[in-house]
Amino acid sequence: MNADTTRTSLPAFVAEFELRIRELLRSDVEFIQLIEEDLVSAGGKRIRPRLAFLSSSALGGVPFEMELALAVELLHSATLLHDDLVDDAETRRGREAAYRKYGNAVSVLSGDYLLSRVLYLLARTGRIELVELFAEAARRLAEGEVLQFQVAAYQEYSEEQYYRIIEGKTAALMTAATEGAALLADAPRNIRAALRDFGYHYGMAFQMRDDYLDLMGDEKRLGKPVGGDVREGKVTLITYWLMQQHPQEVNEILLRRASAPGDVEKLRYLAESSGVATRVVAAIEERVGRAVSSLSPLADSGAKVALEELALAELQRLQ
Amino acid sequence: MNADTTRTSLPAFVAEFELRIRELLRSDVEFIQLIEEDLVSAGGKRIRPRLAFLSSSALGGVPFEMELALAVELLHSATLLHDDLVDDAETRRGREAAYRKYGNAVSVLSGDYLLSRVLYLLARTGRIELVELFAEAARRLAEGEVLQFQVAAYQEYSEEQYYRIIEGKTAALMTAATEGAALLADAPRNIRAALRDFGYHYGMAFQMRDDYLDLMGDEKRLGKPVGGDVREGKVTLITYWLMQQHPQEVNEILLRRASAPGDVEKLRYLAESSGVATRVVAAIEERVGRAVSSLSPLADSGAKVALEELALAELQRLQ
Numbered sequence: 001m002n003a004d005t006t007r008t009s010l011p012a013f014v015a016e017f018e019l020r021i022r023e024l025l026r027s028d029v030e031f032i033q034l035i036e037e038d039l040v041s042a043g044g045k046r047i048r049p050r051l052a053f054l055s056s057s058a059l060g061g062v063p064f065e066m067e068l069a070l071a072v073e074l075l076h077s078a079t080l081l082h083d084d085l086v087d088d089a090e091t092r093r094g095r096e097a098a099y100r101k102y103g104n105a106v107s108v109l110s111g112d113y114l115l116s117r118v119l120y121l122l123a124r125t126g127r128i129e130l131v132e133l134f135a136e137a138a139r140r141l142a143e144g145e146v147l148q149f150q151v152a153a154y155q156e157y158s159e160e161q162y163y164r165i166i167e168g169k170t171a172a173l174m175t176a177a178t179e180g181a182a183l184l185a186d187a188p189r190n191i192r193a194a195l196r197d198f199g200y201h202y203g204m205a206f207q208m209r210d211d212y213l214d215l216m217g218d219e220k221r222l223g224k225p226v227g228g229d230v231r232e233g234k235v236t237l238i239t240y241w242l243m244q245q246h247p248q249e250v251n252e253i254l255l256r257r258a259s260a261p262g263d264v265e266k267l268r269y270l271a272e273s274s275g276v277a278t279r280v281v282a283a284i285e286e287r288v289g290r291a292v293s294s295l296s297p298l299a300d301s302g303a304k305v306a307l308e309e310l311a312l313a314e315l316q317r318l319q
Numbered sequence: 320m321n322a323d324t325t326r327t328s329l330p331a332f333v334a335e336f337e338l339r340i341r342e343l344l345r346s347d348v349e350f351i352q353l354i355e356e357d358l359v360s361a362g363g364k365r366i367r368p369r370l371a372f373l374s375s376s377a378l379g380g381v382p383f384e385m386e387l388a389l390a391v392e393l394l395h396s397a398t399l400l401h402d403d404l405v406d407d408a409e410t411r412r413g414r415e416a417a418y419r420k421y422g423n424a425v426s427v428l429s430g431d432y433l434l435s436r437v438l439y440l441l442a443r444t445g446r447i448e449l450v451e452l453f454a455e456a457a458r459r460l461a462e463g464e465v466l467q468f469q470v471a472a473y474q475e476y477s478e479e480q481y482y483r484i485i486e487g488k489t490a491a492l493m494t495a496a497t498e499g500a501a502l503l504a505d506a507p508r509n510i511r512a513a514l515r516d517f518g519y520h521y522g523m524a525f526q527m528r529d530d531y532l533d534l535m536g537d538e539k540r541l542g543k544p545v546g547g548d549v550r551e552g553k554v555t556l557i558t559y560w561l562m563q564q565h566p567q568e569v570n571e572i573l574l575r576r577a578s579a580p581g582d583v584e585k586l587r588y589l590a591e592s593s594g595v596a597t598r599v600v601a602a603i604e605e606r607v608g609r610a611v612s613s614l615s616p617l618a619d620s621g622a623k624v625a626l627e628e629l630a631l632a633e634l635q636r637l638q
Contacts, residue, residue, distance in 0.1 A: 029462045031469040082427045108401045108427055109465045115434060116457035123451035131450055132442035138435035143348045146428045150350040 057303035144168015171203030227264035376622035463487015490522030
């Protein structure tokens with residue numbers, strides 16, 4: 001039997017997810033209700049819940065897949081609320097950043113409210129090992145975020161630090177989404193490792209692409225000006241490699257945080273002409289390849305194909 | 320057998336606690352390490368761990384009492400890190416508020432790091448019901464904190480709102496400390512209710528006293544200027560009752576957030592002369608009485624006496 005034919009489809013799952021997340025975030029404290037409504041209706045791509053659902057489906061469906069999907073998304077949302085402060089982000093998913101509307105206070109505390117709902121969801125699964133998995137993901141997430149700040153403050157840029165940061169801030173939670181499904185299914189060791197590796201490499205590719213497009217992307221498609229990271233003093237793989245090839249020019253631009261006219265265009269030009277852009281694209285392709293091949297121990301299914309397609313989609317719009 | 324004679328003493332427990340908390344907060348991200356060291360060495364009264372330990376001892380010692388004690392303290396510490404931003408507090412436990420040293424970013428994210436350690440501790444106990452108990456405490460904690468902000472913003476002061484706020488921001492977590500011990504002991508229903516009620520009433524009394532002293536206390540003993548709450552636009556029980564008796568004078572002072580010379584002294588004088596201060600003290604006494612009498616189902620022990628003494632200590636320095 002192909003497990004997928006008997007199961008909920010992805011669109012049906014996402015629709016159910018949107019209902020459940022609304023229900024879960026209801027609070028009789030009005031300020032919390034307002035900020036959570038704002039968050040829910042802003043939506044987002046729901047990448048993490050998709051990962052959880054597709055991983056579950058690839059295993060024939062696991063108990064508490066919805067709780068897992070909600071927990072990863074809410075942990076991610078809490079980070080966004082705490083991160084808006086950090087980044088001083090002017091826009092987030094095309095909407096006014098929550099904290100500008102309601103103040104830092106409500107933003108941080110509403111993030112904490114989300115985290116309390118994550119705890120509630122984990123408790124509902126009845127699986128203490130899942131609590132442990134989330135403890136580790138949350139620890140690495142916080143460490144990755146702080147490390148990003150520290151690296152910028154000390155200007156101690158390196159390729160190793162870059163990978164450590166994105167591992168923490170993105171790959172750790174995506175890994176929890178995919179490995180969590182295997183845990184809930186009590187899947188054999190090799191299957192659990194397969195889903196863990198997929199989540200990890202997919203997460204790395206996802207963040208590397210995001211960072212690449214931040215400089216090299218198309219403003220209209222991005223919905224925000226390019227060069228945001230450089231203006232915040234964040235050195236991603238592309239700028240780090242550029243620093244190696246054109247130390248003087250790139251360091252000057254970084255030092256003034258791309259505040260002079262033409263700075264961002266200069267970086268884009270250098271990235272193209274030096275071949276650094278191509279090298280970053282190749283590094284992303286390599287990650288996507290590792291993600292896809294991680295899945296080989298899984299039995300064939302529509303969900304497995306959908307996971308592969310999700311990973312391959314990271315290669316679109318790169319050139 | 321008197322359970323207490325065979326068990327660790329409170330000072331020995333606290334010493335072990337200080338070692339364990341240091342161990343637990345170690346991170347190889349330097350900024351996290353710095354902020355957590357700052358937090359640990361600043362210390363504090365460790366009231367919540369004491370509650371957990373004494374509750375455990377009153378039941379003859381329960382498994383994972385140290386994990387419970389650490390989890391309640393770290394959840395509390397995370398709130399302090401998130402709250403420093405909120406309150407714009409200038410001092411916290413007599414030290415420079417963490418965020419002034421390292422910036423809002425590291426403060427919020429290091430709070431998140433602490434929360435990930437709470438998850439880890441909960442997972443170690445292997446008790447999913449404890450995760451559920453903490454989910455509820457954390458939810459009420461976040462709601463109480465946001466409600467405080469909302470009430471100040473809307474100026475929708477009432478006695479009911481005041482109690483709801485302190486229930487969330489203080490009593491909920493203290494209840495988790497005491498009830499958590501009963502849960503870990505698989506104590507009978509009436510014993511669990513006894514410890515839950517003690518934690519709740521003690522927590523209420525604790526916060527009511529704290530709020531009372533914020534206006535009526537002695538600056539030297541407090542280690543900070545009196546009237547901090549009024550200056551932050553927070554209406555506690557004493558100011559709310561004063562508003563009922565002297566609406567015009569008190570509203571004016573609140574409106575200018577006690578910025579005129581003599582404002583705080585005026586409130587203190589009014590509180591004494593109107594009898595409001597005495598009424599608040601009586602309300603605290605009543606809470607302490609309820610806390611103490613909650614303990615009656617527990618067998619006599621040194622730990623039970625210590626819990627009673629902890630509650631009675633809230634009545635010191637009030638007049």
